[in-house]
Amino acid sequence: MKFAESYLGRLRAKVGNELLQVPGGRIVLLDRNGRVLLQQRSDFGIWGLPAGSPEIGEAATESIKREVLEETGLTVATLKCFGYSSNPEYETITYPNGHVIHCYSLLYYATDWTGNLLASDSESTALEFFSLSRLPKMIRNHRRTLSMYLRFKETGEFQLD
Numbered sequence: 001m002k003f004a005e006s007y008l009g010r011l012r013a014k015v016g017n018e019l020l021q022v023p024g025g026r027i028v029l030l031d032r033n034g035r036v037l038l039q040q041r042s043d044f045g046i047w048g049l050p051a052g053s054p055e056i057g058e059a060a061t062e063s064i065k066r067e068v069l070e071e072t073g074l075t076v077a078t079l080k081c082f083g084y085s086s087n088p089e090y091e092t093i094t095y096p097n098g099h100v101i102h103c104y105s106l107l108y109y110a111t112d113w114t115g116n117l118l119a120s121d122s123e124s125t126a127l128e129f130f131s132l133s134r135l136p137k138m139i140r141n142h143r144r145t146l147s148m149y150l151r152f153k154e155t156g157e158f159q160l161d
Contacts, residue, residue: 001070002122007055017098025064026051026085026142028109028149029074035129036146037117038136039071042125043095048139049146051105060106072127073118076110082152083107083145083159090141090161107145107159 003009008022026049029037038047052067054060065076084106085091091103117127130136132146148159 001055006053008053012099017100019092019100019102021104022053022101023060023104024051024053025060025067025106025108026145027064027068027076027079028082028107028146029068029072029076029113030109030111031129032111033129035131036135037072037074037127037129038138039124040126040128041139042123043097044139046138047130047136048142051142064106064108068113069115071124072115074113074115077112077114079108079110081106081108081158083148083161085141085145085148085159085161087161090144093139093141103141105141105145107148109149 004013011020029050031037037050039050040046041048050068050071052063054063061079064079068074068076086104088102091105092100093103094100132150135143135146148161152159
């Protein structure tokens with residue numbers, strides 16, 4: 001879906017660059033070797049996790065599955081929620097085009113998915129699995145999501161930030 005046609009795109013057309021509080025989700029998608037899937041983003045030019053916001057009438061789980069399919073070509077079978085991130089210090093983002101958002105993101109992980117990687121979305125210029133110990137330059141709040149995921153795996157505790 002083109003941004004201008006999305007709920008957020010239509011809202012942005014009305015409010016300009018004004019700060020928007022945006023619900024959404026991010027996913028740590030792991031392969032059989034424990035590597036995480038990252039997308040090189042066309043907006044920032046650096047790497048990030050598959051992520052996005054729900055459309056009107058869409059549940060959070062439906063939204064993240066749709067975003068993964070649109071951005072990567074993969075179909076997620078089973079989602080597991082490990083945290084929630086809303087700390088304005090990390091979750092207030094200014095995009096290169098001047099749009100500002102404060103994200104309120106459910107954080108998921110999945111190891112059960114099918115399909116073939118396909119950077120078919122205008123948001124992704126490349127897709128690649130990376131070792132969690134050797135990550136490329138990433139969007140700051142997405143890197144923080146990976147730190148929260150590792151804390152979750154260590155402690156088993158739902159992560160709140």
